[in-house]
Amino acid sequence: MIVSKSKFYTSLFILVLLLQLYVPSFKLNLFFQIGVLLLYFFYEKVAIESRFLNVIAPVLLLFLLGFIGTLFHKYPIYGIIKDIFHFSKPIIGLLIGFLFYKRINNFNLFIKTIVYCGLASAIIHFAVLLFTSNLFSGSVDAIREFGKDNFLELFALFFLLFYSYFQKERLLKSRLQTRIIIIVLLISNILYFSRTMIVVAIVLLLSVYGYTVLTKKTIRFLGLFITVIALFYGYLYSVKIERAKPGIEGFLYKVKIAPAELFKTKIDRENHKDLWDHWRGYEAKRAYALMKQSPSSFVVGTGFGSLVNLKFKAPLTGEKEGMRYISELHNGYMYVFYKTGIIGIIVLFLFFGMLYLSLYNNQKNSKMISVFISGIGLLYVFTTLTITGIYNGRDVIIFILGALLYFERSSDFVKKIEE
Template sequence: MLIALFSSFFQDFRSYNFFRDVAYLLKPILGLLVGYNFCKSVGKPAIKTIIHSGVALAVIHIATIAFYYVVFGIRSMNELRQYGGYFDDYEIYVLVLLMFYKRFDIGLKRTTVYLFIAIISFSSFLYLARTNIIQVLILVLAMKGHLRMTKRSLSILGAFIIISTLSYTAIYYSYPQRNARGLEAFFYKIKIAPIEAFKTHINEDDWKEFNDNYRSFENIITVKQVTGNGWFTIIFGEGMGSTIDIGREMWTNDGEYIRYVPALHNSYMTIFLKSGILGVLLLIYSIYVVFKQPRSDSEIIRNINYLLVGSAVFLILSNWVFMGFYLKLDNKSIFIGFLLCYKELLLKEQKQYENE
C-alpha cells in the first residue's frame, strides 16, 4: 500500500479513484485486524462464535436459494449463483474445523457437529464454486499433514493429482455445453478452468472465447499497459487511482457498465498495476509468512499450523483467480486473523502452564 501511495505522487488520477483504491488495499488489513481483535477481546470461546456464525451464513444462504427457487422459479445455475452468492470461503473454513473437531478445543456435542457439517456442506454445494471445492481439498490435505515434504505426503499428493487428472479428463470428454443448465453448466466451468486464467492470446472478436477467458484478457491488458509506461511503473506501479482500459464497456456483477477497471480478478496483476514488481514480491512474501509456521509439540497448535499452511497454499490460487483478500465480499481474512490470535492465546496459555 505504501508503494502504491508513493507511486501516486507521480500520477494524476481522480480523487474518487484514489480513495476507492485506498479502501481496496486497506481491506485485507482491516479483515485481519477484525478477526484478530475479535479473538483477543473474546478469548478462546471465540472459536464457538466463529463456528456459529459460519452455520448462520449457511442457513441464510440455503434460505435465500430456496426463496428464489420457489417464489421466482429460478432454475439456471448462473441466476441462482447471482442471487445466492458465488462462493463463501468462510463457510469452508468452518466446515474444515468441524470435520476435524476432535483436534480443536471446540466444546460441541458430536450430534451438533454432524448437524452443522450437514448444513454447511449443503450450503457449500449450492454455491457450485470451483474455488471452494479446491479450497476444501487443500485444507483437508493440509490437516492430514500431506502438505509437508515427506515421502508419504508426496506419494499421496501424486495419487491426488492422478485422480484429479482422470476426473478432469472424464468431464472434458463428456463435452458439457456452454449454455447448459444445472450440473452440466458446472461441468463446463470445470472444463475451461485450467486455461481460463492462463491464456496468453485471446480472439476479442469471438464473444464466447472472450467471455470464457476474460480473466486472461485482463492479465494481458495489464501487462501491456504497465510495461508500456517504462521502468518506473514496472518497479513501482501506477499508484492508487490507476485503472486498466479494456477497450469496451462491460456489464459487471455490481449492475453497471464499466470500461476503466480499477481492480482485476487476479490480485497479483492488481498489485502489479498499483505497486509494480515490488508490490507483487511483498504479496508473495506475505503468503510465505503465513506458510512458514514453526514446529510445535502442542497438538492443537500443530493443527492450527496445518490450517495456516493450507491457507497459504490456497491463497496462491485464490489471489490468481479471484482477488484473494482483496475481493469486496471476501471474509477469509477475518478467519485467518482469528486463527493467528487464537494460536497466540494458546501459546501464552502453554507458557503459563510451563512456568507454574
C-alpha cells in the first residue's frame, strides 16, 4: 500500500503536536523534531523562500546572539548545549510547520488537522480528569494537577468556530458533528482553568473581530475594555479572597495575584507563601542581580550556558534536593534579556511586530490567515511574560504559526473543501 506524501507528512505533523503535549521530556521531543526535519531534507528538495527567511530572521538572530555572551565567560559545555537546544526550538518549530505544509499545500486539510488533533487532546483531557483526579472535589488545583493549559485545543476551537466566518463555507460537512466538537472543545478549554488561556482567547477574539487594527473605533473599545479590567481588579482587591479555598474562589485568588506575581521583586524568601505567589518576580530579581556583576551583559547578555543562582535549593522538578541553579526563567523577557541582552529584547519585539503587522498587508490569500498570524504575534507578547513564549518547551503554537506563514506567502495552495 502506497501512502501519499500528503497523508505521510500530515501524520508526522500530528505526531509532533501530540508528543509535544504529552511527552514531558524536552530532549526527546527536540530530537524527534530534528529527526523529522532530517527525514524531510533527505526525501524532499528543500527550497525556502526569502520572504519566509525574512520573517524568521529575528529568531535566527536571537540564536546567534546567545553565543556572544558565551565568548566572555567560561561555562560547562552541558549548559551551553542545553541553551543552544532551547534557542533552536522555535526555529525548528517554524521550519516543520512551513516545510510540511509547503509539501501538503492544502489549507483546508491544515485546519481540519488542528481541529481533530484538538478534539483528540480534549478526549484525553476528559479521560485524565475522570480517572486520575477528583473532578467533583471543587478544587481547581486538583482539576489542574495533570493539565495546566492546552493551546492546541484553544486554536482548534477558534479555527472551527471562525472558519466559515472567514472562508464563507463550512469546514465539516455535518452541522451536528461541528456542534458536538465545539461543545467538547469548549468544555475542555474551560476545565483547564488557565489564566493564560483566558488572556490568549481574549486576544484571539479581539483579532478575529478586528479590534486589534488601530482605528478610532478600536482605540475607544480598547479603552473601555481596559477600564472594565481595571474595575474587575479593583473589585478583587476590595474583597478578601482566601488563598487555599477550593473552587472558583481559589481560581480568583490566582487571577488577583497575577500582576504582582510577575512584577513584585521585594520578596521574603523565608516566607513560602510570599515566595511561591511571586516566583516569577523572584527569578527575574536574581537574574538581574547577577547581570549587574558583569555590565556588558546588559548589552549582549550572559550567553548560552549561564545559570541563575536562586540562593537556595528550590523544589522545582520534584527532586528531593531541589535546584539552586536554573537556566530558564518563566518570564521570557527576562530570560532573553539575561541570555542575549538589550539587543535580544529589541530583536524579539521586532519578531512580534512583524507578525502583528501581517494584519495590515492587504495582499493576502485569506483574511483568516493574516488575522491569526497577527493574533499569534500579540499573544506571544503576553505569553512571553508568563510562560516564556516561543521558548516554552511545550509550546505548540510555533508549529501552527509555521504552517500559517507558508499559506500567507503561497499563491497556489488548495483552498477548496475536501469531501
